[in-house]
Amino acid sequence: MNIIVFAENQDGVFKKSSFEAVSYASQIAAQHGSQVTAVSIGNVAAEKLADLGTYGADVVLQYNSDIFSQFTGEAYSKALAHASKHKGADLIIISNTYSGKMIAPRVAAKLNAGMVSGVISMPDTSNGFKVKRSVFSGKSFADVSINTSVKVISITPNSFSIVENQKAASVETMDAGLTTTDINTQTVEVARATGKIPLTEAELVVSGGRGMKGPENWHLIETLADTLGAATACSKPVSDIHWRPHSEHVGQTGITIKPNLYIAIGISGAIQHLAGVSSSKVIVAINKDPEAPFFKAADYGIVGDAFEVLPKIIEAAKALKSA
Ligand SMILES: Cc1cc2nc3c(=O)[nH]c(=O)nc-3n(C[C@H](O)[C@H](O)[C@H](O)COP(=O)(O)OP(=O)(O)OC[C@H]3O[C@@H](n4cnc5c(N)ncnc54)[C@H](O)[C@@H]3O)c2cc1C
Numbered sequence: 551m552n553i554i555v556f557a558e559n560q561d562g563v564f565k566k567s568s569f570e571a572v573s574y575a576s577q578i579a580a581q582h583g584s585q586v587t588a589v590s591i592g593n594v595a596a597e598k599l600a601d602l603g604t605y606g607a608d609v610v611l612q613y614n615s616d617i618f619s620q621f622t623g624e625a626y627s628k629a630l631a632h633a634s635k636h637k638g639a640d641l642i643i644i645s646n647t648y649s650g651k652m653i654a655p656r657v658a659a660k661l662n663a664g665m666v667s668g669v670i671s672m673p674d675t676s677n678g679f680k681v682k683r684s685v686f687s688g689k690s691f692a693d694v695s696i697n698t699s700v701k702v703i704s705i706t707p708n709s710f711s712i713v714e715n716q717k718a719a720s721v722e723t724m725d726a727g728l729t730t731t732d733i734n735t736q737t738v739e740v741a742r743a744t745g746k747i748p749l750t751e752a753e754l755v756v757s758g759g760r761g762m763k764g765p766e767n768w769h770l771i772e773t774l775a776d777t778l779g780a781a782t783a784c785s786k787p788v789s790d791i792h793w794r795p796h797s798e799h800v801g802q803t804g805i806t807i808k809p810n811l812y813i814a815i816g817i818s819g820a821i822q823h824l825a826g827v828s829s830s831k832v833i834v835a836i837n838k839d840p841e842a843p844f845f846k847a848a849d850y851g852i853v854g855d856a857f858e859v860l861p862k863i864i865e866a867a868k869a870l871k872s873a
Contacts, residue, residue: 567645576606603719620737623652631660646704664696687825708808752781761816801826819844
């Protein structure tokens with residue numbers, strides 16, 4: 551089995567989800583005695599490219615030209631399809647990030663490949679090729695078989711561990727032969743979320759809902775997040791009424807996250823919210839209503855007024871940290 555994995559970077563630094571994807575690919579390769587080729591697109595320093603060998607990449611193909619300086623689904627998917635054809639890949643693995651969501655279906659179409667998105671299991675290859683994905687906003691699972699000879703899967707970020715499997719990855723410079731006439735769209739402006747820790751990469755997340763009453767109270771969420779080294783998130787209504795930026799909105803229509811710890815404060819726990827956070831490893835809900843639905847999804851619950859509970863938790867977290 552010839553495996554290609556897309557290693558996404560931001561400003562020349564590989565994302566955590568890229569190391570997860572390379573580790574995932576490396577484990578499949580180990581089962582099948584095959585090689586992993588990682589594909590890097592855009593400007594990444596040579597030593598960083600070689601870092602992909604730490605997680606099991608045997609070869610790194612680098613596409614770096616002006617056309618890749620800004621992300622476009624068109625250019626990146628063309629490069630990835632080029633790499634896949636170059637290597638005669640049977641399996642293309644992409645992380646299901648925002649960029650991955652734009653690339654994966656395009657690559658599948660270019661390669662006439664069957665595709666499954668949001669994969670949360672290693673493939674079962676005992677009889678064909680079957681993977682598990684979550685469906686109905688995380689309420690259920692579907693086992694999906696891909697029957698085409700070339701297969702594309704996008705794996706859910708934070709679903710697989712980063713595993714070291716040191717290889718001396720060789721780096722090859724590639725040229726997909728793309729010019730500006732091949733690309734119909736252009737990124738005009740990039741507005742970056744300014745949070746200290748990117749939500750999608752965060753291991754710990756402190757999140758607030760309408761129960762926080764107003765943006766003037768968010769210093770409590772931010773102080774707890776700062777103390778714990780966590781990212782901040784919020785429910786949809788909170789971003790809709792501009793208490794917080796949309797980049798913090800988690801849920802069915804927002805970002806899906808899977809941190810080790812999700813602390814939900816003054817959030818009811820509507821199904822649409824849970825769709826984006828229910829895969830968190832540990833969930834703590836703080837709500838003054840003992841009947842709040844979040845308590846059914848939470849591992850730990852505190853029934854109480856956020857404005858009384860939060861200062862105590864912050865104090866305890868600070869004391870723990872200084873000890
Ligand atoms: C198609 C669709 C998509 C949606 N997508 C999303 C989505 O992606 N993400 C999302 O979040 N929502 C989404 N929603 C909205 C969702 O249904 C809920 O309306 C929303 O999640 C509720 O937000 P909330 O819990 O912050 O507010 P509320 O429902 O108003 O709940 C506030 C909670 O705070 C508690 N509370 C109040 N005061 C305090 C206090 N002092 N201390 C402690 N607790 C307190 C209350 O008991 C209550 O449980 C979607 C809805 C639809 C229809």
